[in-house]
Amino acid sequence: MAIQTMNYNKVNGWFYIDGNNKSPSWSGVEFLYNFLTNNGSVGPYGIDVKQSNIEVGDIAQLSFDGFTFAHSLIIVNVENPFVLSGIKIASHTFDSFNKSISEYDFENIRFVHLQGVRNY
Numbered sequence: 001m002a003i004q005t006m007n008y009n010k011v012n013g014w015f016y017i018d019g020n021n022k023s024p025s026w027s028g029v030e031f032l033y034n035f036l037t038n039n040g041s042v043g044p045y046g047i048d049v050k051q052s053n054i055e056v057g058d059i060a061q062l063s064f065d066g067f068t069f070a071h072s073l074i075i076v077n078v079e080n081p082f083v084l085s086g087i088k089i090a091s092h093t094f095d096s097f098n099k100s101i102s103e104y105d106f107e108n109i110r111f112v113h114l115q116g117v118r119n120y
Contacts, residue, residue, distance in 0.1 A: 007023070007042040012031075012034065012039075014043035014044065023035070029072050030068075033061060036059070036114070039118075042119065045114070045115055045116060046058070046115050047115060048111070051084075052081050052082055053111075054081050054113065055078065055113060056076060056077060056078060057074070058075045058114055060075055060101060060110070060111050061111075063107055063109070067108075071106075073089035073090070073091050074090045074091070075087060075111075084101045084109075085101075086100075087100065088100055088101075089101055
C-alpha cells in the first residue's frame with residue numbers, strides 16, 4: 001500500500017487529521033471543487049466534464065438555488081450518462097447509496113472527473 005502524502009495548505013489543501021483539523025475541501029462544496037480543478041500539487045485532481053463523460057468515482061455537485069453549489073455526491077454507477085435517472089450516487093447527508101440523481105430537486109448540476117492522485 002502506498003503512503004498518501006497530504007497537502008497541508010490550510011485554505012486550498014487536502015488533509016484530514018480529525019473532525020476539527022481538516023482542510024475546507026473535506027466539507028465545503030466550493031472548496032472541494034476549487035481544490036480538485038486547480039490542484040497542481042499533492043492529492044487528487046480533476047477536470048470539469050459534461051454529463052455524458054462521467055465515470056464511476058467522479059463527483060457531481062448540486063445547486064439548489066441555481067447559483068451556489070451546496071452538495072457533493074459521489075457517482076457509484078453509470079447506467080446511462082445521458083439521463084439523470086441513469087446516474088447513481090452515494091451521499092452522506094441523508095445516507096444514500098445507488099440513488100438516482102434525478103431523485104434530487106435542484107436547479108443546476110456540474111460534474112468533476114477525477115483524473116488521478118499526485119504523491120510527491
